[in-house]
Amino acid sequence: MMNAKELQLEIRLRAARIIHQAKSSHIGGVFSSADILALLYGEILAKDDSGFSDSFILSKGHCCAGVYSALNCQGYLDDKQLNTYALDGSPLMAHISHKVKHVEFSTGSLGHGLPFAVGKAVLRKRKAIARKIYCLLSDGELDEGSNWEAFMFAGHHKLDNLTAIVDYNKLQSLTTTYNTLDLEPLEDKLNAFKWHVIRCDGHSLPELRSAFAADSNFKPKLILCDTIKGHPISFMANKIEWHYKPPTLLQLDALNVELQNFYQ
Amino acid sequence: MRNSLINNLIQFNDNRGNAFLLVGDLGYSVVEEFCEKHPDNFINVGVAEQNMAGIAAGIASEGFHVFCYSIGNFNTFRCAEQIRNDIDYHNLPVCTVSVGGGVAYGNMGYSHHAIQDMALMRTLPNTTIYAPVDANEASACFDAIINSKSPSYLRLHKAGEPRITESDSNITPGIPLYASGNRLSKRLLLTTGFCGQGAFNLVNSNTELCHYTLPAWGLRHKNYLPTFAEKYDEIIVIEDHLLDAGFCSWVLECLIGTKHISKIRSKAIKTEGIGLVGSEDYLHHASQLFDIMRD
Numbered sequence: 001m002m003n004a005k006e007l008q009l010e011i012r013l014r015a016a017r018i019i020h021q022a023k024s025s026h027i028g029g030v031f032s033s034a035d036i037l038a039l040l041y042g043e044i045l046a047k048d049d050s051g052f053s054d055s056f057i058l059s060k061g062h063c064c065a066g067v068y069s070a071l072n073c074q075g076y077l078d079d080k081q082l083n084t085y086a087l088d089g090s091p092l093m094a095h096i097s098h099k100v101k102h103v104e105f106s107t108g109s110l111g112h113g114l115p116f117a118v119g120k121a122v123l124r125k126r127k128a129i130a131r132k133i134y135c136l137l138s139d140g141e142l143d144e145g146s147n148w149e150a151f152m153f154a155g156h157h158k159l160d161n162l163t164a165i166v167d168y169n170k171l172q173s174l175t176t177t178y179n180t181l182d183l184e185p186l187e188d189k190l191n192a193f194k195w196h197v198i199r200c201d202g203h204s205l206p207e208l209r210s211a212f213a214a215d216s217n218f219k220p221k222l223i224l225c226d227t228i229k230g231h232p233i234s235f236m237a238n239k240i241e242w243h244y245k246p247p248t249l250l251q252l253d254a255l256n257v258e259l260q261n262f263y264q
Numbered sequence: 265m266r267n268s269l270i271n272n273l274i275q276f277n278d279n280r281g282n283a284f285l286l287v288g289d290l291g292y293s294v295v296e297e298f299c300e301k302h303p304d305n306f307i308n309v310g311v312a313e314q315n316m317a318g319i320a321a322g323i324a325s326e327g328f329h330v331f332c333y334s335i336g337n338f339n340t341f342r343c344a345e346q347i348r349n350d351i352d353y354h355n356l357p358v359c360t361v362s363v364g365g366g367v368a369y370g371n372m373g374y375s376h377h378a379i380q381d382m383a384l385m386r387t388l389p390n391t392t393i394y395a396p397v398d399a400n401e402a403s404a405c406f407d408a409i410i411n412s413k414s415p416s417y418l419r420l421h422k423a424g425e426p427r428i429t430e431s432d433s434n435i436t437p438g439i440p441l442y443a444s445g446n447r448l449s450k451r452l453l454l455t456t457g458f459c460g461q462g463a464f465n466l467v468n469s470n471t472e473l474c475h476y477t478l479p480a481w482g483l484r485h486k487n488y489l490p491t492f493a494e495k496y497d498e499i500i501v502i503e504d505h506l507l508d509a510g511f512c513s514w515v516l517e518c519l520i521g522t523k524h525i526s527k528i529r530s531k532a533i534k535t536e537g538i539g540l541v542g543s544e545d546y547l548h549h550a551s552q553l554f555d556i557m558r559d
Contacts, residue, residue, distance in 0.1 A: 098354060104325065105325070105350075105354070106349065106353060106354065107349075108349075109345055109349060111314075112318060112345075112346065112349060112350055114318075115314065115315045115317070115318020115319055115321075115322070115346070115350075116318045116319075116321050116322040116325070116350055117322060118315070118318070118319055118322060119318060119319035119320060119321060119322020119323045119324075119325070119326075120322040120323070120325060120326055121322075122307065122319065122322075122323070123284075123322065123323045123326045123328065124326065126304050127304075127326075129326075145314070146314040146315060146318065146346070149310075149312040149314055149315035150315050150318065150319075152310075152312075153309060153310070153312070153315055153319070
């Protein structure tokens with residue numbers, strides 16, 4: 001088992017390698033959410049004999065290379081399986097798949113993860129089941145109305161066993177969130193929906209740790225993570241093209257060096 | 265029919281069942297008793313069908329059989345992707361219950377007419393369609409649904425339908441049930457859902473006809489129909505749904521590659537009737553749904 005600090009580096013290294021190998025996409029979003037995944041899989045998610053007793057739902061399913069890599073780092077997915085990522089005949093689709101052990105829910109079309117997580121949360125609260133639910137969303141995904149239906153429901157039902165995390169890298173498919181549909185003032189909106197909102201640096205383990213640990217005053221919790229797409233790679237940071245492009249072999253070598261130096 | 269469903273749900277949970285009822289802010293004077301008797305297993309999610317379907321999948325993933333209750337197209341077309349991805353793909357025990365199948369909502373208009381719903385739901389690989397003709401079949405459908413661990417679509421009419429079928433029938437998806445008429449007849453009326461009531465009336469006035477209902481069918485249940493079709497010279501498929509991609513289309517798909525395909529005639533809701541104001545009877549008549557002498 002790796003700790004969160006080790007996972008920050010290893011999730012990125014392994015995800016970059018399999019994305020390169022499959023000539024797949026979405027490395028920018030994997031890197032913006034990698035530190036959130038590192039803390040979740042390194043410290044937050046409770047475990048039992050069969051795997052995880054808490055639930056984690058990746059609503060931004062296109063960033064599954066990060067989750068598959070985290071599972072691999074923690075011994076839940078072997079190297080042979082990981083290496084089939086996005087290749088013919090593999091269950092490791094390029095959008096997260098429940099056909100992979102320890103993945104509860106498939107997503108890919110945006111706006112599906114949170115309502116599902118809300119369903120688990122309301123049931124567990126009603127039946128006094130202590131297991132918690134975590135759901136990671138993208139910022140562009142908040143354009144989907146289904147999320148706002150779920151926000152309203154979770155706030156109304158005081159689902160304090162549910163934590164939503166937004167990877168707020170402020171870029172979506174074509175341009176910035178600001179130029180597409182301005183999400184701000186996002187904290188105010190979510191507070192108005194009766195959520196307990198905490199904003200933090202989504203690349204800082206201490207800040208993330210503190211946000212996850214904070215009391216939510218009997219409300220569902222939303223951790224709004226300020227992040228940078230492609231972080232911490234110099235030639236990827238804050239560039240939309242890395243929503244689409246796989247790194248070339250040269251770029252893979254370069255980012256491996258940058259990652260090793262950054263996380264030394 | 266809808267009262268039959270609620271009574272069955274109450275009885276099931278009275279016996280320590282694990283059914284959970286979600287409603288999309290509908291079910292006035294229908295769902296209250298369930299809510300009173302099993303409040304922990306009931307939520308009115310509000311007017312939010314996408315959320316309702318996602319929540320249903322989440323609750324079902326925790327080991328409950330979830331019933332999502334609404335009317336018309338609201339809990340099918342509005343949240344089609346949630347049903348496809350969250351429920352059907354994960355093969356979760358969620359029953360989407362739609363009241364007002366066909367043109368039961370008559371003069372409420374096109375928004376409330378469920379005449380393409382079966383076309384949508386029958387393409388989902390894990391989902392079985394249940395469409396009872398009366399309260400007896402509705403009750404038998406409930407038994408089949410609750411014993412299945414897979415997704416289902418329960419297409420109900422409304423209330424007060426005459427009971428025309430046996431009360432103790434067992435339902436197996438894909439296998440038609442005898443309803444009425446001459447068992448030796450070579451002319452068959454095959455129906456699914458409420459429009460079987462009209463077929464029942466036709467058979468009563470024509471001793472040369474035989475009527476079977478098919479209350480459960482779907483993408484995975486096509487094997488038996490070619491054998492069943494062997495007995496007949498003519499099979500008239502009646503549905504309160506558009507012909508395109510509906511029940512008759514499913515029948516034709518079952519018979520692809522057999523000689524029986526030429527036996528099929530269709531009576532369905534016609535697009536020309538869309539937009540007309542009228543009672544259910546009026547709209548059926550406008551489509552000549554039970555005029556089997558004319559195509």
